[in-house]
Amino acid sequence: MIGRPRGRQLGLRAKVTLSFAGGGLALSATLAIGTYLVARNYLVDQRESAALGQGFADASFVREGLLTAGTPVSDVLGTVVPPADSVLLVHQDGEWYSSSLTLGEDVVPPPLVEQVEAGAAGLVWARPDDGAAVVVGVPVPVVGAEFYEVVSTPELERTLDTLLIVLSAFALLTTVGGALLGRYAARRVLAPLEVVAGAAARIAGGELQTRLPITEDPELVTIIGSFNSMVDALAERIERDARFTADVSHELRSPLTTLTTSVHVMQGRRDELRPRAQQALDLMAGELDRFGSVLEDLLELGRLDAGTGGQVRAVVDARELVRHALAVSGRPLTLLSDSSRPGEELGIEVDKQQLNRALVNLFSNADLHGEGLVAVHVRGASRSVVIEVDDGGPGVGVADRDRIFERFVRGGSRGSLPGAGLGLSLVAETLRAHGGSVRCGERPGGGARFSVRLPLAGVGQVAS
Amino acid sequence: MGPRLLVVEDDDGIRASLRLALQDEGYDVVDSASAEAGLEVLSQGPVDLMLVDLMLGGMDGFTFIRTVRPGSDAPIIVLSARDDTHDIVAALEAGADDYVTKPFQLKEVTARLRALRRRGGRPAPAPEPAPDVVTIDAEQRLLLDPGAGRVRRADDDVHLTVTEYRLLCELASPPGRVLSRQALLESVWDRGFFGDERIVDVHVRRLRTKIESDASHPRLVVTVRGLGYRLDTR
Numbered sequence: 226m227i228g229r230p231r232g233r234q235l236g237l238r239a240k241v242t243l244s245f246a247g248g249g250l251a252l253s254a255t256l257a258i259g260t261y262l263v264a265r266n267y268l269v270d271q272r273e274s275a276a277l278g279q280g281f282a283d284a285s286f287v288r289e290g291l292l293t294a295g296t297p298v299s300d301v302l303g304t305v306v307p308p309a310d311s312v313l314l315v316h317q318d319g320e321w322y323s324s325s326l327t328l329g330e331d332v333v334p335p336p337l338v339e340q341v342e343a344g345a346a347g348l349v350w351a352r353p354d355d356g357a358a359v360v361v362g363v364p365v366p367v368v369g370a371e372f373y374e375v376v377s378t379p380e381l382e383r384t385l386d387t388l389l390i391v392l393s394a395f396a397l398l399t400t401v402g403g404a405l406l407g408r409y410a411a412r413r414v415l416a417p418l419e420v421v422a423g424a425a426a427r428i429a430g431g432e433l434q435t436r437l438p439i440t441e442d443p444e445l446v447t448i449i450g451s452f453n454s455m456v457d458a459l460a461e462r463i464e465r466d467a468r469f470t471a472d473v474s475h476e477l478r479s480p481l482t483t484l485t486t487s488v489h490v491m492q493g494r495r496d497e498l499r500p501r502a503q504q505a506l507d508l509m510a511g512e513l514d515r516f517g518s519v520l521e522d523l524l525e526l527g528r529l530d531a532g533t534g535g536q537v538r539a540v541v542d543a544r545e546l547v548r549h550a551l552a553v554s555g556r557p558l559t560l561l562s563d564s565s566r567p568g569e570e571l572g573i574e575v576d577k578q579q580l581n582r583a584l585v586n587l588f589s590n591a592d593l594h595g596e597g598l599v600a601v602h603v604r605g606a607s608r609s610v611v612i613e614v615d616d617g618g619p620g621v622g623v624a625d626r627d628r629i630f631e632r633f634v635r636g637g638s639r640g641s642l643p644g645a646g647l648g649l650s651l652v653a654e655t656l657r658a659h660g661g662s663v664r665c666g667e668r669p670g671g672g673a674r675f676s677v678r679l680p681l682a683g684v685g686q687v688a689s
Numbered sequence: 690m691g692p693r694l695l696v697v698e699d700d701d702g703i704r705a706s707l708r709l710a711l712q713d714e715g716y717d718v719v720d721s722a723s724a725e726a727g728l729e730v731l732s733q734g735p736v737d738l739m740l741v742d743l744m745l746g747g748m749d750g751f752t753f754i755r756t757v758r759p760g761s762d763a764p765i766i767v768l769s770a771r772d773d774t775h776d777i778v779a780a781l782e783a784g785a786d787d788y789v790t791k792p793f794q795l796k797e798v799t800a801r802l803r804a805l806r807r808r809g810g811r812p813a814p815a816p817e818p819a820p821d822v823v824t825i826d827a828e829q830r831l832l833l834d835p836g837a838g839r840v841r842r843a844d845d846d847v848h849l850t851v852t853e854y855r856l857l858c859e860l861a862s863p864p865g866r867v868l869s870r871q872a873l874l875e876s877v878w879d880r881g882f883f884g885d886e887r888i889v890d891v892h893v894r895r896l897r898t899k900i901e902s903d904a905s906h907p908r909l910v911v912t913v914r915g916l917g918y919r920l921d922t923r
Binding site for chain 2: 475477478479480481482483485486487489490493494517520521537539541545546549553577578581
């Protein structure tokens with residue numbers, strides 16, 4: 226599979242989740258701020274009008290007291306019993322009188338003093354040491370004094386603080402809720418997409434019969450229909466390509482047989498030919514061998530593609546198989562290095578001819594691209610048999626180790642050598658058909674090592 | 690003149706080149722482009738060996754083999770595509786002795802022909818010392834007479850093909866020995882390690898239908914699971 230580009234880009238699911246969370250936050254924050262402001266205005270208005278009313282009432286009481294001649298201001302203030310949170314202040318003849326021992330004229334903001342001295346009642350918010358307070362000023366011109374009442378409002382502060390906390394918590398909850406909803410919605414919306422992605426991955430993996438289930442959902446009918454017909458078209462095309470290759474190679478069998486047989490006749494009568502004709506015959510024979518080998522590879526690949534390969538399975542000993550593969554390809558048996566334990570059974574259930582072809586292809590690859598076959602190791606591994614084919618070449622670069630098993634990929638640096646590049650792909654496909662695998666790695670000490678792994682046949686099945 | 694070889698092949702190129710090559714190998718080649726023409730050739734006189742393509746226009750190779758088999762015990766080698774793995778078994782069951790897959794090298798064909806020919810050409814004058822007659826099944830009065838090169842049940846000859854006879858001889862020398870498919874492939878068909886073991890299995894089945902009293906419950910040529918076959922004389 227092709228690797229997906231991974232960047233800082235957010236996934237669709239994350240985007241939907243974030244949008245929902247953002248929307249939830251915006252909505253809940255607007256609501257919360259609005260609610261807070263309205264509530265705050267209302268409460269403040271209420272508090273102000275209450276303070277004003279109380280201020281005027283207390284002012285008139287103080288005026289009555291002061292009108293009684295001779296009564297000192299502090300006595301008058303003593304007779305007034307203001308509510309617990311209020312402090313009364315009187316400014317007369319440049320002197321300040323307070324009903325509290327701690328609060329003095331400092332709490333009254335100078336602008337209010339000026340306003341009241343000018344003869345107009347007023348109200349301002351002030352900030353004495355502990356929390357907010359409303360200061361109401363009322364002129365009392367009859368006695369040449371100004372009356373101030375400082376009403377501190379701790380309960381208003383507390384109410385507003387609580388409201389702020391509740392609304393913030395609400396906004397936070399709404400945001401989290403939005404994110405969860407977004408996640409859920411994204412999952413619901415993306416679920417069909419995931420089904421499509423899964424199906425596409427299976428198809429890419431070779432399961433061409435995979436189709437999406439037909440749905441009634443009007444939103445999905447089109448995409449599922451298009452997807453399925455696309456896969457139909459793809460499968461048909463792949464099948465047509467495979468059939469074409471198979472048909473072509475089948476068609477080539479008869480002419481090739483005639484050619485090789487005729488060349489065989491000419492080789493038998495080589496002495497009757499002039500030297501130039503003999504040279505031409507040798508060239509022809511050599512190329513026919515190559516042609517035949519490529520055609521055999523193609524036919525074998527076609528068989529594997531069609532799934533008709535591996536029909537003639539028999540249990541054989543892996544060491545025997547390697548020995549015969551070396552023998553039929555004219556290589557010395559001393560190349561076999563038997564690393565199995567004494568008496569170890571290395572039976573594998575294979576199509577002998579196919580496996581032989583795969584092994585000989587690996588040997589030829591070592592000769593053509595790896596400066597010669599160095600050794601073939603056979604050993605048992607857990608429930609499998611490992612055959613390692615070592616060459617003495619420069620090895621295969623890490624980047625090419627998978628690529629070389631694709632069809633028609635030649636060794637890059639030595640592309641002029643014979644071999645159409647089918648050999649290694651045939652090896653890979655043959656092993657896949659046998660439930661095994663082939664891997665290209667590094668030989669200790671340099672060179673390439675192709676490791677073939679095949680499942681061990683059931684114990685006791687090895688034919689004597 | 691060498692052994693008489695009938696080639697039945699509808700591809701003109703293959704047929705003509707096979708004739709040239711096999712004549713050079715010393716065979717007396719008669720060829721025919723169809724099964725019908727091949728039957729015509731056989732009606733004029735016996736041949737020693739046959740090379741038959743399975744895919745023929747008109748009558749196919751299977752029918753041809755089934756038609757000639759009762760009257761001829763000459764070895765038949767079929768030419769087939771290796772993909773048609775069921776065809777190969779079907780051809781062997783019809784009575785073919787061995788097969789070669791296309792595209793083939795001539796040396797594969799000559800090797801097959803030589804292997805089957807070497808065992809044929811009976812009944813040769815008894816080599817000395819004459820091998821003993823083996824009683825295979827006393828109940829059926831079934832005897833293998835290697836000296837005379839035949840198998841008899843009571844007073845009649847049991848009709849075996851050359852290869853079936855060779856297989857029985859191999860199993861009977863001496864009886865009671867387990868022979869692996871690989872060993873039989875080597876000794877009877879001269880096939881090496883890469884030979885197809887199904888050839889042995891099909892021939893054993895064919896042999897059983899001819900010598901066993903109940904071929905579905907063989908008591909003479911028995912299968913030894915995982916090892917091969919054994920002849921149990923009774």
